[in-house]
Amino acid sequence: MTFIEALKHRWQQANSLVCVGLDPEPAKFPAKFTNDPDAIFAFCRDIADATAEYVCCFKPQIAHFAAHGAESALERLIAHIHATHPGIPVILDAKRGDIGSTAQQYAAEAFDRYQADAVTANPYLGRDSVQPFLNRADKGVVILCRTSNAGAGDLQDLSIHADGNTRPLYQHVAEKVAGEWNGHGNCALVVGATWPAQLREVRAIVGEMPFLVPGVGAQGGDVEAVVKNARTTDGTGLVVSSSRAILYASGGDDYADAAAHAARTLRDQINRYR
Amino acid sequence: MTFIEALKHRWQQANSLVCVGLDPEPAKFPAKFTNDPDAIFAFCRDIADATAEYVCCFKPQIAHFAAHGAESALERLIAHIHATHPGIPVILDAKRGDIGSTAQQYAAEAFDRYQADAVTANPYLGRDSVQPFLNRADKGVVILCRTSNAGAGDLQDLSIHADGNTRPLYQHVAEKVAGEWNGHGNCALVVGATWPAQLREVRAIVGEMPFLVPGVGAQGGDVEAVVKNARTTDGTGLVVSSSRAILYASGGDDYADAAAHAARTLRDQINRYR
Numbered sequence: 001m002t003f004i005e006a007l008k009h010r011w012q013q014a015n016s017l018v019c020v021g022l023d024p025e026p027a028k029f030p031a032k033f034t035n036d037p038d039a040i041f042a043f044c045r046d047i048a049d050a051t052a053e054y055v056c057c058f059k060p061q062i063a064h065f066a067a068h069g070a071e072s073a074l075e076r077l078i079a080h081i082h083a084t085h086p087g088i089p090v091i092l093d094a095k096r097g098d099i100g101s102t103a104q105q106y107a108a109e110a111f112d113r114y115q116a117d118a119v120t121a122n123p124y125l126g127r128d129s130v131q132p133f134l135n136r137a138d139k140g141v142v143i144l145c146r147t148s149n150a151g152a153g154d155l156q157d158l159s160i161h162a163d164g165n166t167r168p169l170y171q172h173v174a175e176k177v178a179g180e181w182n183g184h185g186n187c188a189l190v191v192g193a194t195w196p197a198q199l200r201e202v203r204a205i206v207g208e209m210p211f212l213v214p215g216v217g218a219q220g221g222d223v224e225a226v227v228k229n230a231r232t233t234d235g236t237g238l239v240v241s242s243s244r245a246i247l248y249a250s251g252g253d254d255y256a257d258a259a260a261h262a263a264r265t266l267r268d269q270i271n272r273y274r
Numbered sequence: 275m276t277f278i279e280a281l282k283h284r285w286q287q288a289n290s291l292v293c294v295g296l297d298p299e300p301a302k303f304p305a306k307f308t309n310d311p312d313a314i315f316a317f318c319r320d321i322a323d324a325t326a327e328y329v330c331c332f333k334p335q336i337a338h339f340a341a342h343g344a345e346s347a348l349e350r351l352i353a354h355i356h357a358t359h360p361g362i363p364v365i366l367d368a369k370r371g372d373i374g375s376t377a378q379q380y381a382a383e384a385f386d387r388y389q390a391d392a393v394t395a396n397p398y399l400g401r402d403s404v405q406p407f408l409n410r411a412d413k414g415v416v417i418l419c420r421t422s423n424a425g426a427g428d429l430q431d432l433s434i435h436a437d438g439n440t441r442p443l444y445q446h447v448a449e450k451v452a453g454e455w456n457g458h459g460n461c462a463l464v465v466g467a468t469w470p471a472q473l474r475e476v477r478a479i480v481g482e483m484p485f486l487v488p489g490v491g492a493q494g495g496d497v498e499a500v501v502k503n504a505r506t507t508d509g510t511g512l513v514v515s516s517s518r519a520i521l522y523a524s525g526g527d528d529y530a531d532a533a534a535h536a537a538r539t540l541r542d543q544i545n546r547y548r
Contacts, residue, residue, distance in 0.1 A: 023376070061372075061376055061379075063370075063372065063376050063377075063379035063380045063383060064376070064379050066345075066379070066380075066383045066387070067379040067380070067382040067383045067386075067387060068387075069345065069387060071340075071343065071345055095370075095371055095372050095396075095399075096337075096369075097369055097371075097396055097398075098335075098337060098369050099421065099422065099423040099488075100423060102297070102335055102337050102338070103337075105335075105337035105338050105340070105341040106337045106340075106341070108341040109337060109340045109341045112341075113340070113341060113342075113343060122369075122371055122396050122398050122399075123398065123428075123429060124371075124396050124397065124398040124418060124429055124430070125369075125396075125418070125421050125423060125425065125426060125429075125430075126421075126423065126424075126425030126426050126427065126428030126429060126430070127425045127428050128423055128424055128425035129421075129423060129425060144398060144399070147373065147398075147399050147400075147403075148373065149373040149374060149399060149400065149402055149403060150400075150402055151399065151400025151401045151402035151403060152399060152400050153400065154397075154400030154401050154450070155397060155398055155399075155400060155443070155446075155447070156398070156399075156400070158434040158435075158436055158443065158446065159434060159435045159436065160432040160433060160434045160435075160443070161432075161433045161434075161435065161440075162432055162433065166435075169429070169432065169434070169443070172429075172432065173429070176428070214373075
């Protein structure tokens with residue numbers, strides 16, 4: 001089953017568009033992890049196990065492991081999710097982008113070493129830099145389009161003139177991905193929850209392509225506006241990612257229950273507007 | 275000493291603008307490394323030791339380590355370079371870019387974990403995504419402007435209209451970096467050797483800012499055109515990076531001598547046109 005097929009299956013099976021972003025920050029872990037040398041793995045595993053029922057995807061963010069030298073924890077975490085929660089795809093959030101021969105190495109890192117089902121990628125270097133990811137037809141390639149941060153517009157909103165049209169850069173990226181890069185049907189786009197109008201515009205360009213939507217929760221994106229502007233005709237099409245608001249819902253011993261509650265609450269909130 | 279100061283010092287001291295890109299590909303290693311479990315470290319160390327005399331910088335490319343789970347080799351390699359060849363800055367080629375809180379983690383990865391002196395960064399997410407790197411005033415931030423690959427133009431050449439001007443996106447990036455992002459004076463730009471005309475245009479925009487120039491050697495960039503179009507008024511300003519043509523100059527037991535010869539030859543070739 002390809003990443004996109006698995007995602008569609010899971011949207012239905014779990015009746016959820018929620019993605020839990022696994023961004024471990026040891027300083028925020030409950031006290032019980034203080035002297036645990038494998039705290040990053042153990043905390044993320046507990047969160048994954050507690051929230052699996054309510055999610056369509058998990059999305060570990062690689063910098064949060066790499067900064068602590070915790071590559072082994074990331075490998076074991078993804079293996080644990082595959083073994084314990086089969087059918088839930090894992091998106092490795094790495095935002096990679098480099099020239100072709102190096103992009104091959106990044107594809108090997110994400111798909112062969114970490115066994116991720118999809119990876120996030122940056123389009124600035126052009127199509128050939130993404131091609132080694134695109135060539136893996138069973139894997140997903142989630143390309144940055146309009147990100148959720150305050151500075152996103154610095155480049156992404158620039159007015160560009162190409163192919164006889166004038167429009168913001170992020171819309172050009174959306175059209176290139178949908179029209180030219182998606183030959184294997186394995187592309188998705190990152191469009192931030194903090195920009196509901198842009199979500200609607202990108203949806204109009206790319207049809208039913210899945211969106212990874214960061215920015216609800218701690219970043220302030222409005223769930224109703226996200227769902228109403230960005231869902232596909234069947235009420236899916238979205239991977240709504242929340243990290244901090246779920247992972248650190250409680251700093252106490254009830255962290256796993258609190259995370260489960262936060263994930264379920266977000267799922268239900270989303271489903272109200274689908 | 276900051277990265278930029280160290281680089282300027284090294285340009286003079288070594289009379290060299292050459293950077294050796296450390297992109298280990300075990301399949302290309304000489305036969306003596308076949309059964310060496312630490313081959314990635316050992317090969318790169320030998321190359322660094324053999325070429326140090328002829329370089330202004332080393333530039334390990336992180337994907338070539340990560341694909342093989344060789345983070346420890348990368349840590350030890352950079353530590354070895356700092357200990358054995360003090361004064362030669364190390365640029366970690368990682369092309370990172372993410373929202374602010376995650377960019378903090380990437381800055382920790384590059385500068386604290388790996389002890390790199392500079393890191394390459396992708397500008398697509400905007401200034402706030404680069405800010406955690408920029409804030410490290412002693413470290414260098416080498417921002418992608420016009421890359422060396424064939425698909426570079428897909429986004430970077432798009433004609434954009436901003437601030438009353440119409441120009442290619444890469445020129446807009448150059449102007450933003452020089453005019454707004456370089457408050458600590460720690461920025462540099464990636465401009466590929468395969469585009470001599472663009473090198474000249476970017477040099478006109480950013481004054482004396484250092485360029486990291488990949489694309490000579492295996493990628494076919496012309497040394498004379500690079501130097502004449504992109505040097506600063508004092509005949510420096512360039513970090514001309516070559517990887518495969520130096521690392522794999524010989525596949526035999528003379529790999530280190532062959533690498534040294536290739537690095538010296540490139541240095542002399544560059545110096546002819548400075």
